[in-house]
Amino acid sequence: MTAIPSTSARPPAAVSTSGAKKSTKKHRRTLDMTLPSASDSSSLTGHAHLLATKWMSPAKLAELIASEGLVYKKGKFSAIEIKQINDAIENYRTTRNLSEEDVNAIIFPSDEKQRDAVFWSELSSAVSERPIIAVYHYVRRARHPMKGQGKWQPEEDAKLIQAVTSLGQQWENVARLVGRMATDCRDRYRNHIVNRDKRVSGPWSSAEEEKLTQIVVDMQKGKDLDNDIFWGKVSEMMGGTRTRQQCRIKWTDSLSKRYKADGQSARWSSRDSFILIHKIDSLNVRDDTEIDWKTMQDPQWNLWSAHVLQRRWLTMKKGIKGFEDMTHPEIMDILRVKNADVPHAKVVKSAKFVVDSDDEEPRAGSSTGPGTSAGQRKGDSSDSDSE
Template sequence: MSLPGPEHAANPDHAHMLANKWMNASKLAELVKTEGNCCSLVTGLVYKKGKFSAIEEQQVKAAIENYRNSRGMNDEQILEIIFQKNEKMKDNVFWSEITSSVPQRPIIAVYHYVRRAYHPKKHQGKWSPEEDGLLKQAVTDLGQQWEKVGEVVGRMSSDCRDRYRNHIAHRDIRVSGPWTKEEEDELTKIVTEMTVHQGKDIDNDVFWGVVSEKMGNKRGRQQCRIKWTDALSKTVKNEGQRPRWSPKDAYILVHKVDSLNVRDDTEIDWKTLSDPDWNLWSAHSLQRRWLTMKRGIKGFEDMTHQEIMDILRVKKAHLPPSSASSRKRKVISAPNIDDGDTNGGDQTSVAGGSEAGPSTSRRGTGGDHGDSSSDSE
């Protein structure tokens, strides 16, 4: 099997640029694609996207505290900097210093993360029917200007955005419950046309807002993403046959995670674990399988990642023998795709928008790959 190597140290030039230059997703993607271009000032940009790891969260928190202490500021003054109402008046010195604490993170990503993490209204619980009604009216009046909508509703702008897109928009035509075979076939056709037929990644290069629209908004973005990553993706990759997780898969997963040499499993980029010969499982499926194994260890809550890794390494020390009766697994390729050849599978309910750990990108970001910052899955 192919083992992913440990994360490379951040390129100092890349880190400086990411901490000082405000770039949107398109500009970041453009710089990623300049790899190999000797004329580019920054070639082959590597940066992280996705959920911040627990260690990154601690680093950001410490950087903010250091900034506050070094300038003799109180908490209220720090919040004034973080929530500057006029975005054009952002304190670039503050944001650059905080971003420098998490190399490979763009300053715009740190800006949005900090504003979510320190928002006074971030823990407000379940939405009430009255809030849903207020949100719907606010969007009708203001459009999708989420900062203004958030002020009207009394919720974080990102919460309003995600609530509206995932639960309010097209609610009158939204279908819930088990998927029909026809729906599964339609979803498979849409996703494969958007990815495999265009030479893109079948799991990671999907714009779920677009997928939902192509399905007539009968199924929402979250519904489509969950159905695909937890059920249909692995079936399509296995030529229409639903694969089963095996002891061999568990062995491979443990040894791949071990090879990463991470300090905590929240640092893992689950997208990097698959390889051409072991590609059936989506990043989300691998993360869930890992959590199941980890939670099967008595007292895991009080153990470090290394202690957990030591136990699992012993448990999975030997490669299980291959079963003669096991079905040969196929690697997906565009010519082998049959748009209607899928048996579906079970749908596992998960929290929306949960990206598995930070993702180190060489492809840039798409328009809706993460609920935390854009029109997401």
Template sequence: MATGNTAEDAHLLATKWYSAGKLAELAKTRGLIYKKGKFSAIEEQQLHTAVENYRIAKQLNEDQLNETIFPKDEKSKDNAFWSEITAAIPQRPIISVYHHVRRTYHPFKQQGKWSTEEDDKLREAVANMGQQWEKISLIVGRRASDCRDRYRNHVVGRETRVVGPWTVEEEQQLQRIVENMTINRGGTLDDEVFWSTVAREMGGRRNRQQCRNKWTDVLSKQVKSNGQNPRWSNQDAYILVHKLDSLRVRDDSEVDWKTLADKDWNLWSPHILQRRWQTMKKSVKGYEEMTHQEIMEILKAKKTNFDPNPTTGIRKKKSKVKSSETIEG
């Protein structure tokens, strides 16, 4: 894991409400190290402990704690509270902790499947208010982030959206769009793209989630393999186990799966790598009672031998994915 922040950097992360852009700038200009992405199980416990310690120290009841986490307005925000609990989570920016804690403690959390009535209410709220998700949250009775994701992934474009298997033509169109946004602009197929834009260029027939999943989990590895359909090999398992071991994390929830690929080993999406790890982990008898490091030691011993050629297990079947030249021709 990355280390190296000074005490000044730690203070900055716990007190300055910097945007994602500003944090990225500081990472480049002064070498600031900070964490992004999903909070690990250990971080979740650290946060819970920090919030509870604050509540006890200030002698707050549950209602008062909720008022601290969800103030009436910006002027009522308790910066000291947010700085104190952020300081308990190394390398997490205060803005990240703020949003995570508000999601975790939100009264609308875990409400289950959306109803047709809620979707209609959400659609009407967006039509009247635009994408002001915090305000829409109060109208719909769901968390702001849930409203946003529901609208983007399920409500908008529902009338034209297609479900079920993708056609060859759809796959070819998706490949062209992604290549235009990456390779044709001097990048690589692994560059991040705006999936909302991709979905729009697909004519709204597939939503952003469908496009992202289809590309990262299926098409990307086929395109990189010249239209073949690579299979997960013993060497892939060996590489994954040893890459994870080199991270020296305390728990697999601390892994940033997007960082594991390199220029020589990049067929598998972060989602597939995580899924493959879970499969290997669960193959260890009694894994539920083991630490992450104990599981790693067993898997390293099991994965000492591997195929001489990485990811050469190609299914002998005709691929639906063609090269760009063939598609354009």
């Protein structure tokens, strides 16, 4: 079965760069790039070699994108890349006859003398579209001995609070006292400890929703990118009652859509499933972790956020019996059949998606108009409390 989509795996799904394939490379300063080195027995292209050997800052990368048409990949590491990295580590270990501990010592050297640049270059070569610095950060996190310890216990919170009180935001030192990774301590602190007593959880009141919309819309004035918003600041402006994560999710998954659609909120229909499946299909990825959900969004298509689309995909996938043991192409084969027909009406490629009657029928009173349903949660004391 399977019938692999063939289509030869297109080039890297790489992002960045805006056309302009190379040009004169008179530019060069210090980089002394050994470009297409004839010795490409390594099969590395000039850019890949550059990415795998030079520790370039974001500014430098941006410069090369502009001047050279450099292309590199950003975002989450896919399952395939992770495997490539792990294989490369294992390969490095066995060819040099090293033990696991030796490798750990390379990844987390106890003193400068143990640094091993060759190691990092070799790993980066295994994932040719990633800059060495990205691989470095990824591996250090993925292999950290204190990673992944699950839910925070009250005692840990207490330790954290104490450590921060006495040390300040020196996360590496705090981490030693708490027994968690520095970045996890930082996250716990900013996402759960700060303003803990002011925190509100549960459904948003319509007053809160209005306030958030107001704040975000104001901050966006003049810019047109959602990510020009500093969510920490937004949280502050909400009076510290909602965290940056709460604000961000509320906005991107719900309010922004409602705002752009003039107060309407659409419901997912089988037609949307149809469109989604076909969009995914056209990507020809070998694995769903390779999908970049942001590219799936389409202003012509209901304003679904990347997050919603991703969740929708997961729901569909999990609806297939035995999906755990299937490959992505196999799953797609099934979903393609299940969603073979566009529910009457043409594929709505057009404009605003006027919710005419439509199979899924949005009405049903549901939909929380700006304040219907659960809505208000009464003034519940707070609410006023200025700010």
